């Protein structure tokens with residue numbers, strides 16, 4: 001594996017991709033994103049935080065290439081290669097007829113690789129999420145949290161440069177969510193990968209990320225950015241620290257600021 | 269504290285036991301009850317015939333039907349094989365045609381728009397009314413029978429499979445797109461497995477329908493002789509007032525239907541029991 005030994009501090013990271021002046025208009029009238037600019041650096045853990053309908057999912061879909069911007073550009077540094085991208089949706093999105101290992105195999109399978117050839121990669125990804133004993137299980141035999149872990153294993157099996165996560169833990173209970181938050185940070189520390197993480201939760205965004213990009217709605221755009229400079233690794237102690245509380249207040253203020261921009265009310 | 273623990277432990281045990289017993293009882297009842305009811309019905313049938321002195325050319329008793337079945341086995345088994353062949357061939361063609369068309373439909377909207385109405389017209393027109401025409405235009409009797417049975421059987425497979433192929437999870441579809449799946453990969457790894465339970469549901473219906481199609485077509489085709497199936501034997505026995513043989517042939521048709529349905533159900537269970545909700549046994 002050719003991963004850097006550690007993630008350099010913010011400000012010294014190489015650029016990974018850039019969204020410049022991106023607009024996305026649906027059906028000629030619904031402006032989902034207006035003039036969005038975002039620079040993503042290698043090793044960033046970015047949370048997209050904002051009210052419902054501000055275009056967070058749209059931004060991820062644009063980056064993933066599922067949609068093209070109406071105008072503006074999204075440029076990958078050095079071009080995008082296959083396997084550069086991993087995605088995790090809000091639902092685990094597993095194929096129920098396939099076993100855990102077959103689900104994790106999918107990105108390779110679609111590139112024509114047999115499951116034998118990538119057995120090591122699959123086992124490595126399953127170990128990363130702590131499910132190596134469940135490779136032959138079917139999704140219905142797993143709990144909600146375990147299914148999400150399989151989904152994460154599938155997203156990182158190709159060792160992507162960027163992982164996109166759209167509210168991956170929103171449907172889980174608080175305890176499972178905390179556990180998965182901790183594990184996600186551990187994973188990121190091992191893999192040195194870049195993550196863009198969509199969430200509605202101020203607390204989750206502060207705990208996980210080093211950059212919180214706060215978005216405003218109507219039209220969707222970047223409102224402000226909060227830097228979380230607490231050092232990694234972050235553990236359960238961080239959750240109860242004064243620093244964490246202070247950062248949450250800061251992010252919360254930024255979010256309310258975004259919701260009140262141009263008189264758009266939070267209740268809208 | 270330890271006593272309450274003990275109590276709850278024994279309570280749970282009793283509950284478990286009661287549950288296990290209930291489950292066992294249900295398992296036995298599932299087989300025993302239908303068998304008992306059928307046995308009772310046959311017994312009543314027999315008694316009715318005996319008590320009322322019904323002559324066998326009006327209603328033969330079950331014993332006589334069985335006797336006829338054994339006596340005429342040579343002729344009836346030949347007829348059974350003919351009917352079975354047509355039914356199974358029609359079902360096979362219905363599966364190939366139905367699935368093939370469904371795949372073409374999902375590959376091209378325009379193809380679906382063009383040909384779906386035809387499929388509906390074929391489906392809603394009663395086969396008895398088309399059959400005479402088919403036997404005028406199609407020279408081979410076997411081919412005509414096959415065509416009739418196919419028309420009846422293929423629609424449930426087509427419509428169910430089409431629905432299944434279009435029911436893929438939209439997030440999975442996005443995922444396939446992100447990973448650069450080809451059309452063929454998407455069809456094979458995503459759409460066909462999604463459609464499997466729908467297809468199997470269609471197959472169960474189509475199995476029964478192909479038998480109905482084969483029997484109805486044979487009634488219409490009429491002319492018998494060598495190589496005629498069970499339906500023709502029923503007609504023929506009717507003309508000769510050989511009611512016991514009519515019943516024997518009827519029995520064979522019913523048994524064939526049951527066997528086809530059971531086979532389709534078993535196939536469905538074998539293919540789905542590991543993952544699909546319909547085939548998974550829940551605890552409570």
Ligand SMILES: Nc1ncnc2c1ncn2[C@@H]1O[C@H](COP(=O)(O)OP(=O)(O)OP(=O)(O)O)[C@@H](O)[C@H]1O
Nearest residue numbers: 026027030031032051052053054055056057058059
């Ligand atoms: N395919 C589409 N067609 C039309 N409008 C769309 C489409 N997708 C999104 N929109 C609109 O674009 C806006 C942004 O949607 P998006 O799903 O990106 O918001 P979001 O920030 O992810 O919201 P949430 O937090 O509820 O998931 C919304 O007003 C939505 O109605």
Ligand SMILES: [Mg+2]
Nearest residue numbers: 056057058166
């Ligand atoms: Mg969203």
